[in-house]
Amino acid sequence: MLQIEKLGHYYADHTALEDVNLEVAEGELVSIVGPSGCGKSTLLRCIAGLIRPSQGRITLNGREITDVPDNLAVVFQDYSRSLLPWLTVRDNVALPLRRRGRSKSERQAAALGALQAVGLADAAHKYPWQLSGGMQQRVSIARALAYQPALLLMDEPFGSVDAQTREDLEDLVLRVRKDGMTILLVTHDIDESVYVGDRVIVLDRAPGRVAADLAVGLPSARDQISTRELPEFVHMRAEVGRLVRGQAPPGAVL
Amino acid sequence: MSAAVAGRRPGRYGVGLLTGILHRWIVLAVAVACWEVGTRIARSPSFPPPSTIVSKMYHLWFAGPASHLFLTSEATGNLLPSLGRMAVGLAASIVAGVGLGLLLGRSERMFAYLDPLFQFARVIPPPTLAPVFIVLFKLGSQMQIASIIFSAIWPILLNTADGARSVDQLQMATARVFRLSSTDRLFKIILPSTMPKIFAGLRLSLSLALILMVFSELLPGATDGIGFLMSDAQSRSDLPTLWAGIVLLGILGYLLNTLLLMAERRALAGHRAARRVDTT
CATH class of the missing domain: 1.20.5 (Single alpha-helices involved in coiled-coils or other helix-helix interfaces)
Incomplete structure (x- = not known):
């Protein structure tokens, strides 16, 4: 459903992406991992239509992306700035649905349904800043779910929450993706990329390009303890780790 | 225990x-x-004691019949027109200032064209323009309201423009991703996030409006108002009435500012709570 051909993007002083080729099939969950500064976020913003790539083509369901596509949602890392503090949790989730021509009660019902799916039905009438960081990120996941996009992009979505919350949110993503939604998840966490993904794409350090495209051979039912002790998991994370680390200059902190 | x-x-x-x-x-x-x-x-006859001033105020304005909320005809004939002109002038300043400010803040081109002009207009002391207004507008209320608007609009306009320019980038990116309509972007994101700046401008505008309200009533063509009352009292060497006007203006300014602070506290409750959580 998503094709990226010869994508390149240059900023004034450096090349962020060069000759990126990638194809994603409907219903796949693809992790994109790479050292910091490898252009992961630039790639994601190009797909979202937020920046125009200097070179190459991105097509979504056969249509070239020139502006923000209609059926796409993004979960940003910085939930506290992405949610609107003056709207309640429910109104935050319902806001993007206004354009879809549904009545107010339908929008509110859809918002409540999405909040239920992320386990936050009780917080509907609270304001985002009354919730913990993990809960706020759940709200922005609920907002994306309620929008029912064909493609969901996640930009380091769990980068600013604690380890326990991070695991909960990873499981949440695995749980909610079952409705055939295609998900692209950008992360710098090697374990996470393997645990959540059907496929792991490793990007080179700048200029970013696809260094490896690995299928994850883990059963689709995963859990934080037993999946992580499977030999396939251990092997896979070592392989991804070597690839990511191999690209980094010696002594670099990841 | x-x-x-x-x-x-x-x-x-x-x-x-x-x-x-x-x-x-x-x-x-x-x-x-x-x-x-x-x-x-x-x-000294020039400095009546406050007790005299208060009793003067009472007899001048607040000794009316209960059916008129105890306001005398002197009060309804002078205080209400003053307050009315100020309300109209301030309301027009808010509408025009917020509207133009949002336009200016959200359009780089408009900002580049108009900002120097507005910065220039802003620093002209409004009283110096009184002769121009006297020529341009009909004497009386029209000219008085115009002077109030011309002084009160700038803080609101420039603050709104400043606030609208600094809307969080990620909030705007979110709006683009979810393809919010321009009306939703304006009323759900840009306007609410500009609100603190608008209120900061409004506080300045309020005191400017009060000053220009009195000042414009000292000019030729004034037939009523607190300023008119005071200049009239001065010409008759009626010092207690003059002092009553001064005290009344002080009380008015205090009351209006308190009202504004209450409105601000209500309108920005979410903003302040969010910021408090952010900093912890």
Whole structure:
């Protein structure tokens, strides 16, 4: 459903992406991992239509992306700035649905349904800043779910929450993706990329390009303890780790 | 023991509140008392004691019939027109200032074209433009309202533009991703996030509007208003009435500012709570 051909993007002083080729099939969950500064976020913003790539083509369901596509949602890392503090949790989730021509009660019902799916039905009438960081990120996941996009992009979505919350949110993503939604998840966490993904794409350090495209051979039912002790998991994370680390200059902190 | 402590809490809170109010007003009370004593000793006709001023205020404006909310015809004939012109001028400043400010803040090109012009217009002291307004507008209310608008609009306009320019990038990116309509972007994101700046501008505009309200009533063509009353009293050497006007303006300014602060507190409750959480 998503094709990226010869994508390149240059900023004034450096090349962020060069000759990126990638194809994603409907219903796949693809992790994109790479050292910091490898252009992961630039790639994601190009797909979202937020920046125009200097070179190459991105097509979504056969249509070239020139502006923000209609059926796409993004979960940003910085939930506290992405949610609107003056709207309640429910109104935050319902806001993007206004354009879809549904009545107010339908929008509110859809918002409540999405909040239920992320386990936050009780917080509907609270304001985002009354919730913990993990809960706020759940709200922005609920907002994306309620929008029912064909493609969901996640930009380091769990980068600013604690380890326990991070695991909960990873499981949440695995749980909610079952409705055939295609998900692209950008992360710098090697374990996470393997645990959540059907496929792991490793990007080179700048200029970013696809260094490896690995299928994850883990059963689709995963859990934080037993999946992580499977030999396939251990092997896979070592392989991804070597690839990511191999690209980094010696002594670099990841 | 602990029960006794817990039981004392509400009482202590009440006392705390009382001393808070006391502290806030005690300086004013002492100042007024000194004023009273000083003027009584000096016995100068130019400086009537506050008790005389207050009784003058009462007889001038608040000794009317109950059916008119105790306002005298002097009060309804002068205070209400003044307040009315100020309200109209301030309302027009808010509407035009917020509207233009949003346009200016959200359009780089408009900002580049118009900002120098507005910065220039802003620093012209409004009273110096009075002769221009006298020529441009009909004498009386029209000219008076125009002077209020011309001074009160700038803080609101420039603050709104500043606030609209600095809307969070990620909030705007979110709006683009979810393809919010331009109306939703304006009313759900840009306007709410500009609100603190708008109120900051409004506080300045309010005091400017009050100043220009009085000033414009001192100009030729004024037939009523607090300023008119005061210049009339001055020409008749009626010092107590002049002082009554001064005190009234002080009270008015204080009341209006308090009202504005209350409105601001209500409107920005979410903003302030969010910021408090962010900084912890």
